[in-house]
Amino acid sequence: MKNARGIRPSMILLTVGYLVVAVYVTFAHSDDSGTMKHDHLHHHHFAEFAKVPEKARVRLNPLESDTDAVAAGKKLFAQHCAECHGSTAEGGRKAPNLRADEVQNATPGEIFWILTNGVVRRGMPVWSKLPEPQRWQIVSYLKSLAPAEKSP
């Protein structure tokens, strides 16, 4: 008779096997973020700005004059965005530099739209689960960043 209270070896093996197969399948047909050249990543992500509808592009940040917005946005960025974009938004292997000119020159409405809709095919999730004021706080933080230093 099986010991129902014990950890079943088959269940451990099944769980580990499942996770390994899930990750393998994920990466097997990927183009992929792991080998994607930085410029390629950069180009594809920033191309999304061209898709922002005009109505969204001209939206103003309602928290523009909120003195806490940048600090709150920095906290939210660390919690939800830094994992891919780097702790100071300098970019990572999976996601682009947000200090780049394309972002710093974008309107608050454009950044808000990208944050809301994500770039799902390129791996950026939609962030509409964050309430609208929190997304504007992140926009405030991103617009407060100094542009990236240009390489010589």
Add this chain to the structure above:
Amino acid sequence: MKESANVPSSDARGSGHSNKNAFFGRLAVYGFLLFVALVRPASAQESPYIVTYDHYLEEPGNLEIEYFSTFGTQRGGNDFDAYWVEFEYGAKAWWTTEFYLDGQTTFNDSTIFTGFRWENRFRLLQREHFVNPVLYIEYEQINEADKIIKEVEGHDVEADQAVSNALARRTLDHELEIKLLLSKTFKGWNIAVNPLATKNLLPSDPWEFGYAIGASRPLALKASASQCNFCPENFIAGIELYGGLGDTQDSSLHDTSHYLAPAMAWNLPSGWTLRVSPGFGLNDNSHRLLLRWGLSREFSGFGEVVRALLGGRR
């Protein structure tokens, strides 16, 4: 009855089984410690729903490990505590895959493992729309002693679960479950509606139908500037309504059960999420109380760690 000399005694068999279980138990603990050392905790913004799904998927490459418990009252039988462990992995920004292990303890009866589930959710549209559809497909291999009540379908009623574990576990079900997850977030409110259809893969069994509806909202929409565990934006309150809608052989609502469940999620900056939800049966076919709680933690970079272990680049 005498035992044959060639057959090991039940004590010896039990001892061998215990050693094997202890070995795999240690292996699981060491594996978990290695895993925690290699991956980083990630901050989550989880909804309070336990039965309903919104349209948000796991972030790609992240793994969320969740434990949930459901204490249920049982008229005409013994109360129970059913539980499951859930491994939720963000395969892509548009695809989340989950693996569940279910078990339950029926008081004055026994504790048993009841089966596993493999769930996949696919985001159908790339951007946010007025309503956001996600396709949910799940395969379940569970026995009839399963009591986690992760969904209610067909003519599920409380009396189905008054059967003893020894009897109920003899019947193994292979089920396919399909849901359409429709969800929208507006001004901080999330509204989610999940119609579902389930089919036991025996040809003679009918398709069964059910629903889950949820609404939720954070206690504050703006984040505070400082790190805090008790800031109101860390708490999301909600309510769920779910139940059965008959089947293809009998589409009436008689012998169906329905529940109303307030729910609360507490998302801690450290990456832990605690959920609590007392559910109340709305008719005589429903359990009077389903008290649920769950604890989960999200880890980032899991996919990259496994990839590196398999010889790829991290």
